[in-house]
Ligand SMILES: O=P(O)(O)O[C@H]1O[C@H](CO)[C@@H](O)[C@H]1O
């Protein structure tokens with residue numbers, strides 16, 4: 047039991063999927079886990095444990111932003127013995143060819159977050175676990191899901207004005223922008239855990255005539271992808287990774 051999590055040690059699986067939204071955690075438990083039990087509801091950071099394809103898996107809501115993710119991910123790794131962590135989130139896409147709910151597997155995170163300031167004598171590079179990344183990519187290919195693998199940006203600010211150097215991220219090949227990746231990979235690294243972030247592209251990042259970022263709706267693919275595709279990929283990766 048911690049300040050933010052009233053589950054007993056042992057009630058959370060060492061294989062866990064993390065989502066931002068408590069309703070998403072509830073949805074996943076109700077639609078994908080067998081015999082799901084709610085083991086935490088402090089601050090509505092719902093955590094459920096149940097069975098997925100014969101494997102004991104947990105799913106937990108961790109809120110929005112780096113500090114929130116850092117608290118929950120730290121406690122899961124340090125206090126609950128979680129070993130394999132998969133974040134299933136949403137994101138804004140930089141690439142013009144992306145369609146709604148294309149999936150990005152984040153290989154490495156660049157960031158505006160200050161979470162690691164003064165922690166190192168240089169700059170720490172938060173990265174995905176390669177085994178989880180290749181497992182997820184193989185499963186996605188078998189399921190004919192459209193995925194991209196590469197660098198992603200973790201932004202503290204969701205709403206950014208025209209002075210923000212957004213186009214630099216795009217120029218340097220970043221695939222998308224979200225808000226928890228840096229804290230997520232950093233917490234996993236601190237405790238020797240394996241982590242993979244996968245995000246669905248739910249908006250396109252574009253620019254108006256003043257260089258101001260705007261978020262635009264994206265067209266659907268012919269075989270439209272959805273949150274359910276992302277959720278299944280995250281659960282399968284967490285459950286079946288060796
Ligand atoms: O869908 P989630 O996982 O919350 O992720 C994204 O959505 C939120 C912003 O709308 C931020 O938390 C961002 O990282």
Ligand SMILES: O=c1cc[nH]c(=O)[nH]1
Nearest residue numbers: 136137138223224225
């Ligand atoms: O930049 C963005 C756009 C949408 N959603 C995010 O989390 N970040």
